[in-house]
Amino acid sequence: MFRPQQKDFLLLDSIRAVQVIRRVLARIDTRLVSHGERVAFLAYSIIKDTPVEKEFDLHKLFILTTLHDVGAYKTEEIDNMVQFETETAFNHAVYGYLLLRHITPLAHAAEAILYHHTPYKELLKIDCDYKHYAQLIFLADRIDILHLSGKVPDLNAVIRSHAGNVFAPDLVELFISRNTDGAMTDMLDKERFMPLIREGFNKLKLTRSEILRYLYLIVFVIDFRSIYTTTHTVQTTGISAAIGRCLYLPEQQLFELTTGAFLHDLGKVSIPLSILEKPGTLTDMEMAVMRKHVTVTEDILSGIVDDTIFKIATRHHEKLDGSGYPNGLRGTDMTLCERIVAVADIVSALMGKRSYKEIFEDEKINFILRKMRDTKQLDQLAVNTMLRYYDTIKTAVKTENARVQQLYDTIYSEYALLTGMPKKDS
Ligand SMILES: [Fe+2]
Ligand SMILES: [Fe+2]
Ligand SMILES: [Fe+2]
Incomplete structure (x- = not known):
């Protein structure tokens, strides 16, 4: 379990x-x-x-x-x-x-x-x-x-x-x-x-840990749709929390950060698998569909979470130089927590295998992060913290990732067993 x-x-x-x-x-x-x-x-x-x-x-x-x-x-x-x-x-x-x-x-x-x-x-x-x-x-x-x-x-x-x-x-x-x-x-x-x-x-008077487990159910319903994203939410949340802790953020802010990170990709529920798993580059039209996941996340969370968490969850594709989406915000518009999740989201994607890329070596990830920092796309403090504590953060999220991967494998092998379906490659 x-x-x-x-x-x-x-x-x-x-x-x-x-x-x-x-x-x-x-x-x-x-x-x-x-x-x-x-x-x-x-x-x-x-x-x-x-x-x-x-x-x-x-x-x-x-x-x-x-x-x-x-x-x-x-x-x-x-x-x-x-x-x-x-x-x-x-x-x-x-x-x-x-x-x-x-x-x-x-x-x-x-x-x-x-x-x-x-x-x-x-x-x-x-x-x-x-x-x-x-x-x-x-x-x-x-x-x-x-x-x-x-x-x-x-x-x-x-x-x-x-x-x-x-x-x-x-x-x-x-x-x-x-x-x-x-x-x-x-x-x-x-x-x-x-x-x-x-x-x-x-x-329904659920305890906080019960609420969290029902939310995990929903997050995994989304992440487990594609073999490429099984651990993405957990990993992005773990990296965000780790950066936040390295920066000694106060507890309330840490909770806002992790909650926002945990909810950041709910909108992926609306993206067709053919796009999520397309090998190679997306066409402009497919990219437009992919980008909609942020708007869907906004719709899902609007009026439910407070403004701080809402923005942390829905600004993870914004870039400090205004080249991000959906609103092309600039650095001055974004809080530290919002910038941290933007970094964590990219690190998680770089660390994982995707339909369009293999897992990157640590050196390559470090190089990309430095470049995005120097071209003012990603926040300097968040990136520097990530780079400085890279090994510690990676080790910290590795255990949880392994547990989620194990859960995914267990669910799929039991599913195959119970339905007589051929086992899905993982
Ligand atoms: Fe996203
Ligand atoms: Fe994401
Ligand atoms: Fe049914």
Whole structure:
């Protein structure tokens, strides 16, 4: 199980963290977010105030339902998901399960995600402590999809016809008893269920380290899309923090720096893999798309994080001589923390293999940094600190990188094993 080395640096409370997660998932596909919330509403409404309710930890149920399709970042998977019956292997359930199990505090309960498309009859034969969660999520999920299709005149009858075979009979009966004349499913229209969802989110009292681990889930959903960026966010955050510490920044400023660095590339979620992984130079048009990741990061973070962190996260491609993007800012406009993340982002890219370049030798990295400092693109103090403590900083981030790389390899080999897919090269 992956536990971040640096603990509790993130300056985000649980409500804000949930907002960030929602916005990132919505960038993958808006259906992911609204479907998750409707499933949370349905699952909770089915069991609320019934004897079955005590079998569920509502906190867990709420997070599991909301995130149950987090593994479905591939569009083709989302399209499969909206069919009622399909032979597809539901790889997104496997991927979502692995992400939740290895990263979040809900490690054990993640089995509910693995089996959230497994019919009741099959699930009976499987040894799993979270069967009842899986069945409830499955039922709520299919109710939502059927209701959304608008093609089912008598939804209760269709659901009942699958009781005992596809769905758990007791849950089906609870649902039908509560959905007379569509009383429950009508709430799905025009987002009438949202107040209950908001209430649920507000009740989630997560600790700082839990919040951090859910945020890691989202960061890894993004970074693990490409074999070239698996450790980029963790590395950029680690380098930024190390430079900040070498400069004896006060703790509050260090936390702002690391939080900004940690959130800096969320917008990459919107960049197609064909561009992220293109071997060779990007065309002007592709570069324009690539640059949009900063604007997307701005959209994701706006109104959620404070101005200082917002700017640290979204100015990492600005250069002191005005040649950077998106705003062509000049040095005088940028704070030290913003300049540090700009340096850390470049160092991380130089240290890693990319589709267009191999890993650079330390000497070459040092040469490039000095050149960018001398041509007034990068901050002198930040670069000098990086160069002076180069070996120490590199060693400091190496351990965390190795752990993230290990996590990536584990998730992909387990994914290959569970789905029968050929193992992805790493
Ligand atoms: Fe699903
Ligand atoms: Fe970036
Ligand atoms: Fe970056």
